[in-house]
Amino acid sequence: MGAPHVIVIGAGSTGAAIAHDLALRGPRVTVVERGGVASGTTGHNQAQLHSGARYAVNDPESARECIEENMLLRKIMPEGLELNDGLFVALTEEHLAYRPAFLEACARCGIPAREIPAARALELEPRLNPRLLAAIQIPDGVFDPYRFCLSFLATAHQNGARILTFTEVIGIDVSRRVVRVRDRRSGQTGALEADLIVNAAGPWAGKVAALAGGRVEVEPSAGAMVTVGARMCHRVINLLAPPGDGDIIVPQRQTSILGTTSWTVADLDHITIPPHHLEQIFAVAGQLIPDVHRAPVRGVMAAARPLLVVPGSGGRATTRGFACYDHARDGADGLVSMVGGKTTTARGMAEKLSDMVCAKLGVNVECRTRTERLLSYRAGMGA
């Protein structure tokens, strides 16, 4: 008897982090992904390494997860992040009124938040709106979503995981723990046998679970983003207000990513952006950094977020937390699903899921991903 075999469906941040965690603990891992790495939600990401401050007031549990994972990622992928902190900027009296609640919530969630004088903020970020009234510095950062996934996958591969991209799941026989796949490059179909199947398909998690006769509810909430061809700031700039549309500017390389918005979509695979969304993004981002109006538009993108459905809520109030489901509860024993979350917390999500997987498989090994340095994303994953 060799090590148990786990199939992970999805090579976005969730699947990549799970593959890494499990590969370190012993199971043989095979990742199957119908497209390229990060071709789903993770790729179309605003790339913000959250400090959690954005969620501190409305969703403190998410906020705590964020700051913890933020600090851990700095240790395990030190060269995979732009680490220049972030600012929450107040432009109106209303924003100033939000400040005490914001600071208090950050303190409660363990997020280091420091108010700095407006003048100082302008010295640090000359392109900020000169009318700004206050600024609070928090440890935001920026990652590269594609390379984030490649790092986790390269490390998993070095520890024995097999990564199969352009390999589509066409059926799951959960009672026999068999996943039927089509290799899109050759057109050939085949069957992979496993001891357990992990559904990490993001917003497609519902579809994948259904293949196995299981049920998972994911709210397909899409968000649009605009990238302009100029680096307008070094810090992530946020509006000091309850989370709203277009209120974040994320610098990345020599560009700035403005976002984001939110609307429900029916077809996850082909998302069209409603016309006024881009105007809304520019309207708000332009208040934070007026120069965005003069910067050339480099790209426009939208993707569906895999939001966890909490009964009775909807839209932005839906928690950005995550959950692990063991489908033994709905008659599809052999499948476990990871739903919700964000790239910032991928490692932590993977830890919880891998704990569940290892418990089910009788693998008695502790998680090591908090301390294990990741390989360079260039190291390769054999795919």
Add this chain to the structure above:
Amino acid sequence: MNLTFTLRIRRPQGWADFTVTVPDDAYVLDALEAAERHDPTLLFRHACHHASCGSCGLRVNGRERLGCVTRVAEVASRGRVLKLEPLRNLPRLGDLLVDHQPLFSRIDAVDLPPIRAAASEAVAGPQPTRFENCIECGLCVSACPVAGSDSSYWGPAALAAAARVAAEPRGRDVASVLKLVDDEHGLWRCHGVFECTEVCPADVDPAGLIMGLRQRLLEGERQ
């Protein structure tokens, strides 16, 4: 306003035509996704959709571009044919899919730090950092005629990376990196065509960096 045109894609079995209709501000990648709706077996790579991952590189009407930031209106018009082919000089995996790993491995060999100092207009504060310009998209490798005829050539991206290591070491062993590329298949194999700099979507200027590094090596020898 919509645009209707023919996407002519070079697949392993030959050219395949797809008639697609997209909004007039759509990108080539959007057109590919529309074509994929007709034929889900169409293979292409995409991730970030904003020119930072480097995975969507391809040849549009013979010229190396990133599909995610190339507007269809710029390269095709009503009724015309838009030709799409995979990048050259990298192993082809199918349709528009190529394997970037040889490029990643060469850049890994010169150990380019992924992070660099960011130029700043700030009047105060710590030195900001950001990701390196190079997004390892392979457009330069595809456009280089030398890479086309010599597979041992290090290629513009890796040599530009070496030049960056020499310029901003961040703790790397510059001498050993220079030894690696100071080679007939490295720095000296470049013929000064400058196509790499022409097609680079990320301001890397590989040709300029290669020539600059040559100058540095030659002047170093004189000492």
Add this chain to the structure above:
Amino acid sequence: MKRWFDLRRRSAGLWAFRLHRLSGIGLVLYLYLHLAVLNQLRGGPGRWDAFVALARSPLFLALDVILLGGVLIHGLNGLRLTLLGFGRGLRWQKQLFWVALTLSVVLMGWGAVAMFRR
């Protein structure tokens, strides 16, 4: 190798590369031709005179003009490449090519006139 002659809209640098290759190969072929011609000397003065008569024909002179063009473009572009290879003038690499090409054409024209006038 056929990619060198990829006839799609490309930039000055690639055209310079192509012309340099073409003229380089041409000059090598010419070298062999030249040696073969010099070999004629072994045939004595009669053989040489016959060759000189041929060399004065308009066709031959035209080929000489092309040869001159090849030498000029290869030499002037060669100077450009040398400069660039030392890391100098990188910002003007395209302009340097156009200057080299223009100069080659002008001097080639001048040479053609001089040769045919005789």
